[in-house]
Each structure stands twice: as C-alpha cells, then as structure tokens.
Amino acid sequence: MTERIVVGAALLEQGRLLAARRSAPEDLAGRWELPGGKVEPGEAPEEALVRELREELGVDAEVIDRVPGAWPLKPPYVLHVWTARLLPGATGPEPLQDHDALRWLTRAELWDVDWLDQDVLAVREVAARLG
Secondary structure (H helix, E strand, O other), X not given: OXXXXXXXXXXXXOOEEEEEEEOOOOOOOOOEEXXXXXXXXXXXXXXXXXXXXXXXXXXXXXXXXXXXXEEXXXXXEEEEEEEEEEOOOOOOXXXXXXXXXXXXXXXXXXXXXXXXXXXXXXXXXXXXXXX
C-alpha cells in the first residue's frame, strides 16, 4: 500500500499556534488538531496545505518550513506538518469545514486542549518554535 500524505498546518501568529476543534467525524468530534487535510494526486504537499487552509478556515496563508518528523495515522496515511503564517491582510480564520471552534494558543496554553492522539507528537515539535 502506497503511503499517502496528510498535511497539517502549524499556523503561527505572534508566538501563538492555531488549534482547530473537530466537529466530524463523530469519533474525533470535540478533540483538537492542527488544521489541514489529504494531499490530492498530482498536488504538492505545500499546495495542498494552502488549499486546505482556504477550504477549512477561509484564510490565505504562506507555507514557511517543514517541521521535522512524520506521524502515522490510519494506514495508508501519514501526517507531515509545516509552519505557516497568514498572509498580510488576510481575514479570519473561521471554522468553515469539519471544525466548530478555533483557538490561538500560547506556549503556556498548548496543553489546555485535548489534542488528537496523532497530533500530540507534532505539537511537541512545533512547541520548540514558539517563543
């Protein structure tokens, strides 16, 4: 089975990380994640991340750097994370698709939310990049 990439955004602003609370599917609802989604065939991961942020949060963002690591999800999927920032003049973000709430978390608040198990290790890596 060929590995498929799911992209996650460590969307950073003023030393804070954006967390998104899942509203679907039912088994994930109420837990928090880094926003993102599946890379489509023929799409570069960075392009997928920009597309997913636009679809899920209604924002235009710039991809900065790949966060070291790859985290297994349900086979055949694996999570890759990039840091990103909102483009100047961008409005939002708003929870448009698969989410019902968003929170900007400082480093001290990172563990105040119930992260999805598969996002915990990625968030630890991202924490090193926060202030």
